[in-house]
Amino acid sequence: MSGDASMASRQTRALTMSTTAFTTCFAVWTLFAIIGMPIKQQLGLNETQFGLLIGTPVLTGSLTRVALGIWTDQYGGRRLFPLVMLASAASTFLLTTATSYQGFLLAALGVGLAGGTFAVGIAYVSRFYPTEKQGTALGVFGMGNIGAAVTKFLAPFVMVAFGWQAVAQVWASVLVLMALVFWFAAPDEPSRTGAGRSFLSQLEPLRYLQVWRFSLYYFFVFGAFMALALWLPRYLVNVYGMSIQFAGIFAAAFSLSASAFRVLGGTLSDKYGARTVMYWSLGVGALCTFMLSYPPTAYIVQGIKGEIQFSFAMNAVVFVALSFVLGFFMSLGKAAVYKHIPVYYPNHVGAVGGMVGLIGGLGGFFLPIVFGALNDLTGLWTSCFMLLFVLVTTALVWMHFAIRRMERRKLPALRGMRDLPELEETGAPAPADAEPATPTRASAVKA
Numbered sequence: 001m002s003g004d005a006s007m008a009s010r011q012t013r014a015l016t017m018s019t020t021a022f023t024t025c026f027a028v029w030t031l032f033a034i035i036g037m038p039i040k041q042q043l044g045l046n047e048t049q050f051g052l053l054i055g056t057p058v059l060t061g062s063l064t065r066v067a068l069g070i071w072t073d074q075y076g077g078r079r080l081f082p083l084v085m086l087a088s089a090a091s092t093f094l095l096t097t098a099t100s101y102q103g104f105l106l107a108a109l110g111v112g113l114a115g116g117t118f119a120v121g122i123a124y125v126s127r128f129y130p131t132e133k134q135g136t137a138l139g140v141f142g143m144g145n146i147g148a149a150v151t152k153f154l155a156p157f158v159m160v161a162f163g164w165q166a167v168a169q170v171w172a173s174v175l176v177l178m179a180l181v182f183w184f185a186a187p188d189e190p191s192r193t194g195a196g197r198s199f200l201s202q203l204e205p206l207r208y209l210q211v212w213r214f215s216l217y218y219f220f221v222f223g224a225f226m227a228l229a230l231w232l233p234r235y236l237v238n239v240y241g242m243s244i245q246f247a248g249i250f251a252a253a254f255s256l257s258a259s260a261f262r263v264l265g266g267t268l269s270d271k272y273g274a275r276t277v278m279y280w281s282l283g284v285g286a287l288c289t290f291m292l293s294y295p296p297t298a299y300i301v302q303g304i305k306g307e308i309q310f311s312f313a314m315n316a317v318v319f320v321a322l323s324f325v326l327g328f329f330m331s332l333g334k335a336a337v338y339k340h341i342p343v344y345y346p347n348h349v350g351a352v353g354g355m356v357g358l359i360g361g362l363g364g365f366f367l368p369i370v371f372g373a374l375n376d377l378t379g380l381w382t383s384c385f386m387l388l389f390v391l392v393t394t395a396l397v398w399m400h401f402a403i404r405r406m407e408r409r410k411l412p413a414l415r416g417m418r419d420l421p422e423l424e425e426t427g428a429p430a431p432a433d434a435e436p437a438t439p440t441r442a443s444a445v446k447a
Helices: 001-029 030-044 047-063 063-074 079-096 103-111 113-126 131-162 166-185 200-207 209-240 246-260 260-274 274-292 316-344 349-378 383-410 439-444
Strands: 298-305 305-314
Touching: 001 047, 001 079, 001 113, 001 131, 001 166, 001 305, 030 047, 030 103, 030 131, 030 166, 030 209, 030 246, 047 063, 047 103, 047 113, 047 349, 063 079, 063 113, 063 349, 079 103, 079 113, 079 166, 103 113, 113 316, 113 349, 131 166, 131 246, 131 260, 131 316, 209 246, 209 274, 209 316, 209 349, 209 383, 246 260, 246 316, 260 274, 260 316, 274 316, 274 383, 274 439, 298 349, 316 349, 349 383
Parallel strands: none
Antiparallel strands: 298 305
């Protein structure tokens, strides 16, 4: 009995410390959403250069995730988490010494290490919980995305009062403090599945197509979230004429909805299956991005008695409301994607979780650059949502046909049928493109 109580205490400490640390890291990772605008004015950057600047930290935070996830399996998250935080804090402070565009890009690469802590936390937290509780636990940890809302809400006021340099210095100091607290308060994980195994051997599951399909889902639910978290303050300032303080508050509403409900997504995935949650996430995402992509338009109709003129334009209230809905379903989808991973790949959470996170993070890097390029090419602010509509629709179609193909392969009687019966009721085995060894048949198919 005392052993159960001790393990429960370790679980609580591990989850609390990881979530708090990741929230702090995410606040630093999205710092350029606010301080990027005065830097843009200071350096006279065009839209494409601005997109590259705010996306650079996301690049580092994405590309390092596979390595950090594997190293967490090998050496332990309690050791790795503080080291990565300290390295990112040093780069964040160095931002204040940069004087050229190249200097800012170089410092931004180091700032991005904060985003790599996601892979560390996923591998670390999953070791404390059984499969049936991992969806909820990882959903709680993923709520650290709320750090983006913290930055958008607080950083504009600090910046207006003391300058953008003060924002970087304060955020770096908080990250150093968090690294120290984590080192002394977080427990060692009960096991490290990568201990004694080579780095290359842990990359073996990446040959499965299923991993890359999960990565595409995450490219939208997380990559597009990151891109919009960085892009929306500037969008609101230019499209709706908001001040930077109000733009930060309204953009924080999107970040909040795309973060705070991640635990709900994990709980729903545990209860109803991650597949069902993904259908809702991608389906509603397609609807919201379609509506947001429609540009302000004026119409002239030739009526019986002459021309009839009317126009369509989305006001700020409707835009913020739709953004909140989009963020909510992105939040559910982020948890659903990571519910799949410890179920299908229990011995490779670090590598597979890192790769999925890498691809998703790359969305946060490339999409702001493409957003800026589309603005330069089309002159339409809503072109960013047009691109996201194409992306989410592609993910939804691929997911649906992959599931149909899997069902027909495992249950030949389904060929020619239009419905999608619940496979867990038939006792069908796991998908053929999944890792051969899964913990339970029912949980794998349900996911």
